[in-house]
Amino acid sequence: MSIIIEANDSSLKSWINIPDQSDFPIQNIPFGILRHPEFGAVAATRIGDTVIDLCSLARNHYLKDTGADPEVFHRPVLNDFISLGQPVWRAVRNRLSWLFRHDNPALRDNLLLIREAMFDVRDVEMLMPVKVGDYTDFYSSLEHATNVGIMFRDAVNPLLPNWRHIPVGYHGRSSSIVVSGNSIHRPKGQTRGDKDESPVFGPSRQVDFELEMAFITGKQTKLGDSVSVIDAEDHIFGLVLFNDLSARDIQRWEYVPLGPFLAKNFGSVISPWVVTLDALEPFRTVGPVQDPHPLPYLQFEGKKSYDINLEVALIPDGAEEITISRSNFRYMYWNMAQQLAHQTVNGCNINVGDLYGSGTISGPLPESYGSMLELAWKGTKPLRMTDGTERVFINDNDTIILRGFAIKDGIRIGFGEAVTKILPAK
Amino acid sequence: MSIIIEANDSSLKSWINIPDQSDFPIQNIPFGILRHPEFGAVAATRIGDTVIDLCSLARNHYLKDTGADPEVFHRPVLNDFISLGQPVWRAVRNRLSWLFRHDNPALRDNLLLIREAMFDVRDVEMLMPVKVGDYTDFYSSLEHATNVGIMFRDAVNPLLPNWRHIPVGYHGRSSSIVVSGNSIHRPKGQTRGDKDESPVFGPSRQVDFELEMAFITGKQTKLGDSVSVIDAEDHIFGLVLFNDLSARDIQRWEYVPLGPFLAKNFGSVISPWVVTLDALEPFRTVGPVQDPHPLPYLQFEGKKSYDINLEVALIPDGAEEITISRSNFRYMYWNMAQQLAHQTVNGCNINVGDLYGSGTISGPLPESYGSMLELAWKGTKPLRMTDGTERVFINDNDTIILRGFAIKDGIRIGFGEAVTKILPAK
Numbered sequence: 001m002s003i004i005i006e007a008n009d010s011s012l013k014s015w016i017n018i019p020d021q022s023d024f025p026i027q028n029i030p031f032g033i034l035r036h037p038e039f040g041a042v043a044a045t046r047i048g049d050t051v052i053d054l055c056s057l058a059r060n061h062y063l064k065d066t067g068a069d070p071e072v073f074h075r076p077v078l079n080d081f082i083s084l085g086q087p088v089w090r091a092v093r094n095r096l097s098w099l100f101r102h103d104n105p106a107l108r109d110n111l112l113l114i115r116e117a118m119f120d121v122r123d124v125e126m127l128m129p130v131k132v133g134d135y136t137d138f139y140s141s142l143e144h145a146t147n148v149g150i151m152f153r154d155a156v157n158p159l160l161p162n163w164r165h166i167p168v169g170y171h172g173r174s175s176s177i178v179v180s181g182n183s184i185h186r187p188k189g190q191t192r193g194d195k196d197e198s199p200v201f202g203p204s205r206q207v208d209f210e211l212e213m214a215f216i217t218g219k220q221t222k223l224g225d226s227v228s229v230i231d232a233e234d235h236i237f238g239l240v241l242f243n244d245l246s247a248r249d250i251q252r253w254e255y256v257p258l259g260p261f262l263a264k265n266f267g268s269v270i271s272p273w274v275v276t277l278d279a280l281e282p283f284r285t286v287g288p289v290q291d292p293h294p295l296p297y298l299q300f301e302g303k304k305s306y307d308i309n310l311e312v313a314l315i316p317d318g319a320e321e322i323t324i325s326r327s328n329f330r331y332m333y334w335n336m337a338q339q340l341a342h343q344t345v346n347g348c349n350i351n352v353g354d355l356y357g358s359g360t361i362s363g364p365l366p367e368s369y370g371s372m373l374e375l376a377w378k379g380t381k382p383l384r385m386t387d388g389t390e391r392v393f394i395n396d397n398d399t400i401i402l403r404g405f406a407i408k409d410g411i412r413i414g415f416g417e418a419v420t421k422i423l424p425a426k
Numbered sequence: 427m428s429i430i431i432e433a434n435d436s437s438l439k440s441w442i443n444i445p446d447q448s449d450f451p452i453q454n455i456p457f458g459i460l461r462h463p464e465f466g467a468v469a470a471t472r473i474g475d476t477v478i479d480l481c482s483l484a485r486n487h488y489l490k491d492t493g494a495d496p497e498v499f500h501r502p503v504l505n506d507f508i509s510l511g512q513p514v515w516r517a518v519r520n521r522l523s524w525l526f527r528h529d530n531p532a533l534r535d536n537l538l539l540i541r542e543a544m545f546d547v548r549d550v551e552m553l554m555p556v557k558v559g560d561y562t563d564f565y566s567s568l569e570h571a572t573n574v575g576i577m578f579r580d581a582v583n584p585l586l587p588n589w590r591h592i593p594v595g596y597h598g599r600s601s602s603i604v605v606s607g608n609s610i611h612r613p614k615g616q617t618r619g620d621k622d623e624s625p626v627f628g629p630s631r632q633v634d635f636e637l638e639m640a641f642i643t644g645k646q647t648k649l650g651d652s653v654s655v656i657d658a659e660d661h662i663f664g665l666v667l668f669n670d671l672s673a674r675d676i677q678r679w680e681y682v683p684l685g686p687f688l689a690k691n692f693g694s695v696i697s698p699w700v701v702t703l704d705a706l707e708p709f710r711t712v713g714p715v716q717d718p719h720p721l722p723y724l725q726f727e728g729k730k731s732y733d734i735n736l737e738v739a740l741i742p743d744g745a746e747e748i749t750i751s752r753s754n755f756r757y758m759y760w761n762m763a764q765q766l767a768h769q770t771v772n773g774c775n776i777n778v779g780d781l782y783g784s785g786t787i788s789g790p791l792p793e794s795y796g797s798m799l800e801l802a803w804k805g806t807k808p809l810r811m812t813d814g815t816e817r818v819f820i821n822d823n824d825t826i827i828l829r830g831f832a833i834k835d836g837i838r839i840g841f842g843e844a845v846t847k848i849l850p851a852k
Contacts, residue, residue, distance in 0.1 A: 133559075134601050139684060160682055165625050166616055170684040171597040171691070175560050175775050176649055185650045187772035190592055190721065199591050201721045223602055223693060224611045224852055250772070256586055258565060258596035259685020265597070266772040267649060295616065295627045346613035346676070346692040347852065349601050426650055426773065 005090065005278045007097035010411045014100045015108045018048035023405050023414020026100055029093045030238070030273035030415075031078055033127040034119070041127055043073040043081055046273060046416075047100055049121045054092075056117035062099055062107060066091040077131040078274065079353045082218045082237050089218070089237065090278060126272035128179045129240070130216055130353040135177060136343060137212075137244060137264070137357040138169040140334040142288065144362040147374045152252075164292060167334035167342045169359075172244075173265035177355065183421040184267035186396060189250040203425035204247035207394045210360040211312050211370035211402055213329050214242035215336050216274055216353060223349040229300045232337035235350065238274040241310075241402040241418040242357050245269065248373055248393070270355075271402070271418040279413050283307045283406040285330050294338070297345050304335040308406045308415075310361060312370070317397035319387035324375060327361050327368040329404070396424040431516065431704045433523035436837045440526045441534045444474035449831050449840020452526055455519045456699035456841075457504055457664070459553040460545070467553055469499040469507055472699060472842075473526055475547045480518075482543035488525055488533060492517040503557040504700065505779045508644045508663050515644070515663065516704060552698035554605045555666070556642055556779040561603060562769060563638075563670060563690070563783040564595040566760035568714065570788040573800045578678075590718060593760035593768045595785075598670075599691035603781065609847040610693035612822060615676040629851035630673035633820045636786040637738050637796035637828055639755050640668035641762050642700055642779060649775040655726045658763035661776065664700040667736075667828040667844040668783050671695065674799055674819070696781075697828070697844040705839050709733045709832040711756050720764070723771055730761040734832045734841075736787060738796070743823035745813035750801060753787050753794040755830070822850040 007029055014026040024030070024046045034044035034051055042055040057063055058070035067088040072081045082089070099107045107113065139145060142159075145168075149158025162168060178184075186207055192199040218237030221227060227235055244264065251263030287305035308329035315321045334342075339356060360370040369375045372393050376383055382390035394400065399421045405414030433455055440452040450456070450472045460470035460477055468481040483489055484496035493514040498507045508515065525533045533539065565571060568585075571594075575584025588594065604610075612633055618625040644663030647653060653661055670690065677689030713731035734755035741747045760768075765782060786796040795801045798819050802809055808816035820826065825847045831840030 134599055136687075162616075162618075162625075162679055162682065165618075166680055168680070168684055169687050171599050171687065173560055173597050173774060174600075175777055175780070176773075178649065182649075185773050189772050190588075192588075192591075198718070199588075199721065201723060223604065223608075226614075226852075247772070253588055254592055254594070255683065255685075256588065257681065257685070258594055259681075259683070261562075261595050261597065262768070262772045262774065265774040292624070295625065297627060342688070346615050346673070346688045347602075347611050348599060348688065348691040351601055354601070426652075 003281065005281060006094045008279065008281060010409050012097065013102040014047055015102045016047045016050050016100055021412065022048050023412065023416050024048055025411060026097060027411050028275060028279050028413045029096050030275045030279070032129045032273045033077060035125040035127055039074060041076040043078055045096055046121065051119045051121050051124050053117040056113065060113055063092060063095055066095050068092055078129050079131050083352045086218065086234060089276060093276060093278060126179060129272060129274050132174040132177050132355045133351040133353050135172045135174045135355045135357070136169050137172045137359060138167055138334065138339050139359040140167055140332045140339065141359055141362050141370065142333040143331065143364055144360040144370060144374065147362060147369065151378045165294065167339045169339065169343070170259045176265050177268045177270060179272050180269060180418045180420070182269065183423050184245060185423045186425040187247050187250065187262065187266035188425050189247065189262050190253055191249040192253045199253060204250050206248035207422055208246045208248055208372045209312065209394065209400045210244035210246055211310055211325060211327060212242040212244050212357045212360060213239050213308070213404065214270060214355050214357045215239050216355055217350050218352055220351050221344060221349050224347040225344070225349065226347060227340055227344045229298065229337045229341040232340040233277060235340060236277050236336060238276040239280065240274055241271040241404050241415045243269040243400060243402050243418050243420060244357055269418050269420040271415050273416050275413065275415055280306050280406060282408050282411070283413070287330060287335050288333050290333065297341060298338050300337055304337045305330045305332065306406065308404050311403045313401040313403070314385065314391065315399040315401070316385045316387050316389060316395070319385060322386050324383055325367065325369060327363045327370050329361060331361055331363045332358055394422050396422060398422055429707060431707060432520045434705065434707060436835050438523065439528040440473055441528045442473045442476050442526055447838065448474050449838065449842050450474055451837060452523060453837050454701060454705050454839045455522050456701045456705070458555045458699045459503060461551040461553055465500060467502040469504055471522055472547065477545045477547050477550050479543040482539065486539055489518060489521055492521050494518055504555050505557050509778045512644065512660060515702060519702060519704060552605060555698060555700050558600040558603050558781045559777040559779050561598045561600045561781045561783070562595050563598045563785060564593055564760065564765050565785040566593055566758050566765065567785055567788050567796070568759040569757065569790055570786040570796060570800065573788060573795065577804045591720065593765045595765065595769070596685045602691050603694045603696060605698050606695060606844045606846070608695065609849050610671060611849045612851040613673050613676065613688065613692035614851050615673065615688050616679055617675040618679045625679060630676050632674035633848055634672045634674055634798045635738065635820065635826045636670035636672055637736055637751060637753060638668040638670050638784045638786060639665050639734070639830065640696065640781050640783045641665050642781055643776050644778055646777050647770060647775050650773040651770070651775065652773060653766055653770045655724065655763045655767040658766040659703060661766060662703050662762060664702040665706065666700055667697040667830050667841045669695040669826060669828050669844050669846060670783055695844050695846040697841050699842050701839065701841055706732050706832060708834050709839070713756060713761050714759050716759065723767060724764050726763055730763045731756045731758065732832065734830050737829045739827040739829070740811065740817065741825040741827070742811045742813050742815060742821070745811060748812050750809055751793065751795060753789045753796050755787060757787055757789045758784055820848050822848060824848055
């Protein structure tokens with residue numbers, strides 16, 4: 001399975017300064033969209049705390065012969081670049097790795113271009129990296145599904161009969177996915193308490209985060225075609241952190257029989273840097289044992305899970321940050337290849353830029369649960385904040401931060417942050 | 427409520443020949459996308475059996491001062507034209523009405539342009555009229571929800587507690603929506619019979635149609651904003667017929683707890699001509715009484731339903747067509763304004779080109795049911811075809827046709843057809 005990608009060489013150093021504990025060493029080279037002060041939206045990468053405008057690099061011939069025309073980097077989203085295909089992403093990432101290695105003067109000594117094309121991350125705004133055509137959210141963490149089942153259905157048989165056979169998923173709303181840094185208003189909607197005769201209308205009282213990752217597809221298929229588990233990863237461009245904000249009280253009243261709707265479409269937040277599957281290659285690992293054995297179209301060989309540490313922090317308004325969850329992407333019962341094979345097994349077509357959320361990623365320990373619902377166990381175990389207040393769900397003006405990073409052999413490949421503040425209802 | 431739109435004048439005649447019973451008199455003037463033999467995809471309208479290339483009309487200055495630049499009609503989809511806003515759609519539709527009225531020689535006598543810009547509908551291919559960003563499917567027919575409830579849950583209390591309070595809906599897959607004329611392969615997937623221990627994988631044995639209409643939004647909103655019931659119709663560009671193909675056996679196994687997924691995303695079919703809400707203005711009617719009274723954000727005044735006759739026909743391979751259902755859009759319990767107000771009440775943003783399916787439109791009588799599931803009542807009442815065969819669901823190589831038209835004061839405004847053939851599983 002293992003492939004050699006030059007840019008992943010762990011011995012590489014860069015001539016760009018990289019702070020300790022940075023998510024963005026020269027081995028990462030993620031892709032995003034930068035609001036350039038002069039050119040508008042351009043494709044960018046990041047090394048350490050430096051954001052690099054790829055359009056300027058390309059126009060100055062530093063990316064020639066990679067298969068990417070300079071103008072493909074001068075677009076509001078990465079979709080057209082991604083559509084060029086895996087050989088082009090790889091060539092561009094390898095070229096960037098070569099350009100920024102410590103012993104290469106080609107770009108390092110072009111001070112004029114460095115001044116024009118490189119920015120401090122604190123000075124720039126990052127935009128949505130892709131135009132999301134369709135967005136699917138899976139429900140692939142055994143621990144999360146089990147916790148929800150215990151709380152709301154049956155403590156003895158918490159899993160529904162289909163769960164161990166199907167990577168259960170549903171379609172979500174693309175329009176309300178925003179990039180890190182955007183605040184979201186608390187949603188209003190219908191709720192009905194267990195003892196109420198009729199529903200009432202008002203702001204949700206149970207706004208929650210969901211700690212997820214999401215993958216972005218990089219290759220189109222035709223309606224009627226399927227993607228096999230074996231081929232699935234070749235259809236994946238990269239991953240982001242994904243906060244699937246949820247209003248639990250709205251969800252409980254609306255979701256039977258057709259699933260979550262307004263409980264989930266008032267805003268979802270992704271991190272701005274798409275970390276390529278190539279960059280995550282060294283962090284492959286085995287996933288949980290699947291019992292019973294899935295149907296043949298979901299069977300796989302090799303390591304299809306990824307060892308990525310995940311954290312959730314909460315900042316009460318005006319107080320200090322506190323980490324409230326530590327989980328790992330490898331806890332997912334169903335892996336990405338299985339999810340994509342399932343999504344397409346009926347002939348459903350995929351497009352470049354589709355987003356596939358993992359579902360809440362809860363681990364086996366209470367401190368690894370991926371939602372407030374589970375961490376505070378349905379309101380029974382309030383979380384104490386740094387300012388002495390307690391939380392069972394998210395309060396107005398709370399800020400939620402998702403973080404993710406993989407570490408191996410001294411190399412840390414990270415995702416940065418997906419940050420959002422919950423504002424009062426409009 | 428009533429507004430005056432010049433193009434709706436029922437006394438108008440056209441210099442284009444209009445066959446009896448045509449869905450496309452000069453009072454309709456729908457919008458679609460034509461594959462032009464020379465120019466590629468262009469916006470078009472239709473009068474009688476004549477398809478008219480709007481790009482050529484605009485380039486020859488026949489649409490000047492409407493607010494639409496000729497190049498906006500030279501796009502693969504209508505989204506950019508629709509984005510110009512309601513005053514522009516109205517101005518273009520009124521101008522087309524004026525250009526084609528029987529006593530106007532301005533275009534009628536320009537034989538060179540007529541030869542270049544007008545086509546017989548039998549000679550052309552129509553493409554997807556819009557790029558669908560997000561697609562929502564509602565579940566707004568009381569009769570359909572009741573029938574499904576009786577068959578699968580509880581014959582005494584067939585409706586779930588939320589149904590009369592919420593226009594229940596869920597997000598669907600945009601990528602697999604195709605235009606009339608496309609065939610769809612029978613989907614494969616997991617199913618599990620009531621007596622089976624484990625699921626099996628194979629072609630669905632219960633492929634069904636769903637008779638729906640869908641509206642297309644014409645005005646964007648920002649995340650966090652809501653559209654009121656009063657303003658909702660100003661955000662609607664027009665309507666199409668919508669066949670929400672469904673695999674009942676896949677749905678039954680997968681849909682708990684997050685709703686339909688692979689049962690619905692293998693292909694959905696729309697009619698090619700978007701009939702504007704303006705053209706449907708004369709057909710407003712009162713809808714069903716809503717009891718209990720909905721919450722204030724769903725309350726409305728005036729006529730928000732539309733009297734549109736709907737039909738479903740089935741053509742077995744090599745046999746004659748048979749009409750298997752006759753329903754009406756006015757049977758919908760929740761109207762479009764309520765659906766859009768509900769969709770956005772939590773701040774969910776909408777974009778131009780979003781598609782909102784009504785849900786299966788079943789009427790009160792068995793012959794007005796909008797799906798095979800209901801018509802054949804869960805397989806217990808097979809439908810006899812013209813060739814003597816029977817159907818309880820759709821067979822391979824069956825063709826399904828949806829039709830819709832409104833009639834009043836001798837004017838018939840129709841939608842044409844949404845046609846699809848179900849091919850064997852791949």
